[in-house]
Amino acid sequence: MAISMGKGSVGVLTGVFIASLAVVVAVLLLRTYNLPELKVAWKGKGAPRIELEEDEREQLYEALKAFPRLFNSSLVEYELVGEYSHLFNVQGSDNSLLPYMLIAHLDVVPATPEGWDLPPFSGEEKEGYIYGRGSLDDKNRVIGILQGLEFLFKRGYKPRRSFYIGLGHDEEIGGRHGAKEIVKTLETRNVKLEFLLDEGFEVLDGVIYGTKRPIALIGVTEKGTITLNLTVHSPPGHSSMPPRESRIGILSAALSRLEQNPMPNRFGKGPEGAMFEQLADEFYFPLNIMMANLWLFGPLVSRILQRTPSGNAIVRTTTALTIFNAGIKSNVIPQTARATVNFRIHPAETVNEVMKAMNTTIMDSRVIPSSDVPAFDPLPVSPHDDDNLGYQTLKRTINDVFLVEPVAPGVFIGNTDSRHYGNLTASIYKFKPVVVKSEDLNRFHGINERISKEVCYSQDFNKHATALQSRIFSD
Numbered sequence: 001m002a003i004s005m006g007k008g009s010v011g012v013l014t015g016v017f018i019a020s021l022a023v024v025v026a027v028l029l030l031r032t033y034n035l036p037e038l039k040v041a042w043k044g045k046g047a048p049r050i051e052l053e054e055d056e057r058e059q060l061y062e063a064l065k066a067f068p069r070l071f072n073s074s075l076v077e078y079e080l081v082g083e084y085s086h087l088f089n090v091q092g093s094d095n096s097l098l099p100y101m102l103i104a105h106l107d108v109v110p111a112t113p114e115g116w117d118l119p120p121f122s123g124e125e126k127e128g129y130i131y132g133r134g135s136l137d138d139k140n141r142v143i144g145i146l147q148g149l150e151f152l153f154k155r156g157y158k159p160r161r162s163f164y165i166g167l168g169h170d171e172e173i174g175g176r177h178g179a180k181e182i183v184k185t186l187e188t189r190n191v192k193l194e195f196l197l198d199e200g201f202e203v204l205d206g207v208i209y210g211t212k213r214p215i216a217l218i219g220v221t222e223k224g225t226i227t228l229n230l231t232v233h234s235p236p237g238h239s240s241m242p243p244r245e246s247r248i249g250i251l252s253a254a255l256s257r258l259e260q261n262p263m264p265n266r267f268g269k270g271p272e273g274a275m276f277e278q279l280a281d282e283f284y285f286p287l288n289i290m291m292a293n294l295w296l297f298g299p300l301v302s303r304i305l306q307r308t309p310s311g312n313a314i315v316r317t318t319t320a321l322t323i324f325n326a327g328i329k330s331n332v333i334p335q336t337a338r339a340t341v342n343f344r345i346h347p348a349e350t351v352n353e354v355m356k357a358m359n360t361t362i363m364d365s366r367v368i369p370s371s372d373v374p375a376f377d378p379l380p381v382s383p384h385d386d387d388n389l390g391y392q393t394l395k396r397t398i399n400d401v402f403l404v405e406p407v408a409p410g411v412f413i414g415n416t417d418s419r420h421y422g423n424l425t426a427s428i429y430k431f432k433p434v435v436v437k438s439e440d441l442n443r444f445h446g447i448n449e450r451i452s453k454e455v456c457y458s459q460d461f462n463k464h465a466t467a468l469q470s471r472i473f474s475d
């Protein structure tokens with residue numbers, strides 16, 4: 001997967017990036033195009049929903065041709081799932097081995113051009129970076145996987161272990177029609193997976209306060225989530241006769257209480273403590289001593305961590321006020337005030353506990369909670385011991401490709417499609433093959449999302465690409 005991140009493939013990555021949004025969608029057009037040179041196991045039903053102009057079709061067809069070996073290989077079965085998501089099965093020579101799976105997503109969160117140095121959907125380059133919504137989340141991995149396979153097929157690649165590739169189209173809104181449908185498809189075929197690799201943490205360069213060198217984290221679990229709508233209703237009226245307390249005032253006070261009374265710091269009560277202990281030697285003095293002795297310094301470390309948004313996300317269930325709506329006119333008392341609050345649940349807590357705490361904090365029956373998306377508890381922790389195939393393969397590959405020695409298991413702070421795959425495997429790992437610095441954290445879902453052309457520290461791309469090939473793909 002990290003193959004496309006290397007120096008050797010920068011040209012390809014650059015070229016393909018611009019068309020990246022289109023690449024996999026292009027497969028939709030296979031039904032309407034006569035492509036005798038491309039042998040694709042087409043299993044989709046019905047006509048594609050996307051209406052395209054002639055020039056767009058041409059562009060997509062060109063993009064599809066970027067992976068001719070992948071689509072021509074007799075080892076590859078391709079199918080469309082949930083109308084826009086994509087499932088590939090690459091047949092290995094040894095059927096006694098459980099297959100593994102690589103997943104990524106094609107959709108992105110919205111972006112308007114305000115504040116961007118280059119337009120968010122241009123894929124333009126500046127000073128060694130490719131700018132664009134999706135460049136970090138998650139086009140880099142989509143293209144990395146496809147380009148990696150294309151590269152390997154060019155070299156006569158024949159894997160021993162079979163594997164699947166799943167490219168979802170609605171991860172950013174929960175994966176209901178993409179990942180969930182892919183999982184259903186695999187379940188009907190009784191597929192079980194050795195391990196699954198999805199987006200997650202990166203190589204963190206200076207992101208964790210007090211560390212001496214870049215550190216890679218592999219997400220072995222992820223926080224839970226609750227998204228709640230809080231609503232205050234009552235009849236509207238003339239602004240010249242306002243009620244003593246307005247809907248806006250009632251809701252604002254409730255939200256302010258939530259923000260002022262965060263969920264407790266749970267540092268050390270989940271797997272995050274072990275991560276810091278394992279990384280103790282990577283910290284400067286005296287943090288190294290403190291991390292190695294969390295039984296004593298845990299409370300102090302937790303206070304240091306909670307000072308930054310990323311550290312705070314590690315130590316507690318976070319409370320984010322994300323949407324607020326009220327009012328239609330300056331002289332009308334609004335009938336409804338409505339806000340959305342997004343909680344990310346620490347592994348030591350549950351949905352029920354957070355709901356209880358939220359009710360206690362708000363303590364106002366006029367504020368009605370509701371939800372239109374399912375809440376879920378933190379995920380189980382995937383095995384990451386010394387003889388676990390998936391974790392160790394990934395760890396050694398990160399060592400080789402990024403030349404980064406410290407690799408540790410972490411609690412991923414966001415949510416991704418991988419949580420839908422729990423019935424297929426207990427081994428879900430979350431890693432994104434890029435190097436991220438502190439100043440990049442706001443680029444995720446933010447402005448100026450971009451990817452460096454020099455994301456690999458490796459000086460010898462080919463050597464490390466070969467190591468990756470032998471580890472990830474040839475096993």
Ligand SMILES: CC/C=C\C/C=C\C/C=C\C/C=C\C/C=C\C/C=C\CCC(=O)N[C@@H](Cc1ccccc1)C(=O)O
Binds near residue numbers: 174208225313413
């Ligand atoms: C002391 C610090 C220790 C460790 C560092 C901690 C964090 C910072 C490091 C790296 C940051 C990495 C990534 C950037 C941050 C967040 C990304 C989160 C999620 C990515 C996937 C995503 O965007 N998912 C969405 C959509 C979704 C919602 C609900 C269900 C499924 C998907 C999301 O989580 O909102």
Ligand SMILES: [Zn+2]
Binds near residue numbers: 138
């Ligand atoms: Zn993502």
Ligand SMILES: [Zn+2]
Binds near residue numbers: 109137172445
């Ligand atoms: Zn995202």
